[in-house]
Amino acid sequence: MVTTFDDDEYVFEALRASASASASGFVLKDTRPEDLLSAIRVVAEGDALLVLSVTRRLVEEFV
Numbered sequence: 001m002v003t004t005f006d007d008d009e010y011v012f013e014a015l016r017a018s019a020s021a022s023a024s025g026f027v028l029k030d031t032r033p034e035d036l037l038s039a040i041r042v043v044a045e046g047d048a049l050l051v052l053s054v055t056r057r058l059v060e061e062f063v
Contacts, residue, residue: 002036004029008061011054025049 001014006028014026024043027036028051042049050058 001026002029002031003027006053008057011057012061026054027051028053 003010003014003026005011011026024046025039025048027039027049031039031051039049
C-alpha cells in the first residue's frame with residue numbers, strides 16, 4: 001500500500017484490511033524514489049515491509 005496518510009488509526013485499519021487483501025507493505029508517498037523501488041523489490045520477493053515510522057509506532061503500541 002502506498003499512501004499519503006501517516007495517521008495511526010489509518011495505518012492500523014490498513015494493516016487489518018491488508019490481511020484479507022494480501023497487501024505486503026506500507027510505504028508513504030513521500031518516500032524517496034530509490035527507497036520506493038527497494039520496497040517494491042522486497043514485496044516482489046515475498047517479504048513484508050513497513051516504513052520505519054510505522055514500525056516504530058506499532059512497536060510502541062503493542063509492547
